[in-house]
Every structure is written in structure tokens, then in C-alpha cells.
Amino acid sequence: MTKINAFTYQPLTIPSHTESVSKQNQKPNAQKSSFSESLEEEYEKLPLKLSKHARERIDERDIHISQTEWNLIHSKMQEAKKMGINDSLVLTKDAALVVNMPNQTVITAMGLEEANTRIFSNINGTIVINH
Template sequence: MSLQINNINHFQSGQQIQKQISKPNKFKEYLTNEINEKLHLKISKHAHERLSQRHITISETEWSHIENKIYEASQLGVKDSLVLLNEAALIINTQNNTVITAMDRKEAKTQIFTNINGTIIMD
């Protein structure tokens, strides 16, 4: 009889271990979701209008790369970043992951950029 009790206790311990393992997986899933949420850039109304007016198109692949670089920049303490692409220049606030404004590269050549503390060149 004691052998069966040990087996039952062992089985119950196995269930407890399984529950403990699943809790960190939920936490890992939560962290992953939070990080992914922080990676997604928002585009301000102003920036959206600028992109549209200037016929600037940015591919999904480029947006994904920009999002990753903005996340890296925010980890380094950058708050507002100038992002230079082949065809465009973007000002992005890393604290709220928002594209503030956009212009084409020709226009950007004549601009003075203030209130930025980081630049990402993605040529």
C-alpha cells in the first residue's frame, strides 16, 4: 500500500511541476507580447499626411527593420531619432513609437534637424 501512495504522491508532484512550468511559459508569452507591442510603430496624422503628399512608400520589410532599430535606439536612451532611408527621412519618437514627420531625402538635404538625440542610417 505504501508503494501506491508513493506513486500517487509522485504523480501529484509531477502535476505540480507541470503547473509551475506552465506559469513561466505564460509569463514568457506576456513578455513577448509586450515587446512586440512596443515594436509596432504608430504614424501620426501629420506624418501620414506627409507620406501621402510626398508619395513616399515604405515596404513592410523596411518598416520591420525600422521598428527593430527604433527598439534598439530606445534601449540606448534615444528619445527622438532621425531615420534616414534611401528615399525618405523620418523623425520618430522612441518613447511612444510614433513617426512624427516624414519627408523625402531631397527635401531632407536642406533641413536642419533639432531636438533629436540619435540618428539611424538605413541605406
């Protein structure tokens, strides 16, 4: 025991089960890492790339686009690229995406409700997918 300014302090005892406690504390991180890895694997399956910004927006805004829709978006992007379109707005039934054709990359994403009040600039084409 140590006395400091009239207060008595006693060192804390370290429980004998610290190893099991530290393992328990690692489980949520392991699950989080596992979830992040799973999400990353899903993004890797897409026929086009997502910028970091677009990934964050899709996650934040809880936007869900099926693999079939991603394939259709990619297909339409190929058509638009042949027409000379470099940057495009892609409208689906649930989302608005800004894409860069030369890099085959989704730059940003938002839900349709949010997109209703926006002005999109620096695009030279629009792709409408209404499934």
C-alpha cells in the same frame, strides 16, 4: 410660370430617374471611402504608429516604405531606445523620418531630396538604414 422683373421663370422638372442618379453619385464616395479604409488598414499593420501629420506627409510626398523596411525601422528603434535615445532621425534610401521612441510614433516624414536642405533639431540620435 412666374414673371419676375420682365423675365419668365419656369419650374424645373425633376427627372424620374433621380434615385439611379443619386446612386451613381454615391459610387465615387463609396470608392473614396473604401480607398481610405484600405489605406487605414495598411497603416494599422505597421509595427509602429504614424501621427496624423506623418500620414499626411507620406501621402502628400508620395513616400513609399515597404513592410520589410518598416519592420527594420522598428527593430532599429528598439535598439536606439535601449541606448537612451528619445527622439531620432531615421534615414532610409528614400525618406527621412523623425520618430519618438517612447511613443513608438513617426512624427513627420519627407523625401531625401527635401531633407538635404533641412536642419533637424530636438533629436538625440540618428538611425541610418541604407537598403
